[in-house]
Amino acid sequence: MLGEIRGEVRFKEPLSFHTSLRIGGPADIFVVPQDVDDIRHALLFADREQLAVAVIGGGNNLLVKDRGVRGVVLRLEGCLGRAEFHGEEALAGAGVSLSALIREAAAVNLGGIECLVGIPATIGGALAMNAGTPDGWIGDFVSAVYFLHPDGTIGEFKPAASSFTYSAFQAPDGAVLVGCRLRLHRRPMAEIQKDIRQRLKQKKATQPLALASAGCVWKNPKGDVAARLIEKCGLKGKRLNGVEISSKHANFIVNRGGGTAADILALMDLTRERVHHQFGITLEPEIRMVGE
Numbered sequence: 001m002l003g004e005i006r007g008e009v010r011f012k013e014p015l016s017f018h019t020s021l022r023i024g025g026p027a028d029i030f031v032v033p034q035d036v037d038d039i040r041h042a043l044l045f046a047d048r049e050q051l052a053v054a055v056i057g058g059g060n061n062l063l064v065k066d067r068g069v070r071g072v073v074l075r076l077e078g079c080l081g082r083a084e085f086h087g088e089e090a091l092a093g094a095g096v097s098l099s100a101l102i103r104e105a106a107a108v109n110l111g112g113i114e115c116l117v118g119i120p121a122t123i124g125g126a127l128a129m130n131a132g133t134p135d136g137w138i139g140d141f142v143s144a145v146y147f148l149h150p151d152g153t154i155g156e157f158k159p160a161a162s163s164f165t166y167s168a169f170q171a172p173d174g175a176v177l178v179g180c181r182l183r184l185h186r187r188p189m190a191e192i193q194k195d196i197r198q199r200l201k202q203k204k205a206t207q208p209l210a211l212a213s214a215g216c217v218w219k220n221p222k223g224d225v226a227a228r229l230i231e232k233c234g235l236k237g238k239r240l241n242g243v244e245i246s247s248k249h250a251n252f253i254v255n256r257g258g259g260t261a262a263d264i265l266a267l268m269d270l271t272r273e274r275v276h277h278q279f280g281i282t283l284e285p286e287i288r289m290v291g292e
Helices: 035-051 098-107 123-128 190-205 226-232 261-279
Strands: 010-016 026-032 052-056 060-063 069-075 083-086 089-093 142-148 155-158 177-182 212-216 243-245 252-255 289-290
Touching: 035 052, 035 069, 035 142, 035 177, 052 123, 052 177, 060 123, 060 261, 083 212, 098 123, 098 190, 123 177, 226 261, 243 261, 252 261
Parallel strands: 026 069, 052 069, 060 289
Antiparallel strands: 010 026, 083 089, 089 177, 142 155, 142 177, 212 252, 243 252
16 A cells, blocks of 8 residues: 555654654654555554554654654655635635735735744644644634545534634544635734734744743643743753753743764753742643654
């Protein structure tokens, strides 16, 4: 079945090449599908061989452990990369860049999701991590999600209005999220573009965008901000080998070169312990961790 895949199939592929942290061990089988048929062939192969399947998009908000990932890794960025607009809705494939979708929507005077600009994720990744900002979450806009069964059929799930979260959505066994439908609204392009510029300027001023990172490491606890708690514990700028709790934004861990997943996890353990000791708050990871 792997021989029927028209995209790329690689063995023992270092996942450090495919994550924004530039960290991660090898995938046993790494598949870059060309289309939905390729995804189906990969799922059928994994099912037949009883292999686990992990799906990644652009590799953002992701920590791959140093020994890598057993089974099959599907990389959807570059596949399922089309978006269409119908009335005040967008139909987007899981491989569409979130930032690109926001700009394409603005070009046809559709807004709402510009509050998510600057989040480095594909649509699939944004859905999986419930990407958001203080001004809104992607789940606020989801009217339907679509998933592919190994037999090639497409399933649909429609959440209640403004209530979609990936953790609450239980895809059928062996299915892969392939796209979604988003509710937008009419807004002049000039207003949207001005909003985008202001938001990106703020991100550039406050986040370590020039360094390798996975974005925010921790969820903000209710009524507080993780970065504030970490900074109050004196951990801003704390370094371990090649990784560092950013001196620009304490909820980012950056890889300055040569860092490992073990280094990242050690800094995370230290941060969780210090914050709990000083504030009695247990931080929850925002980033997704895979591998062993």
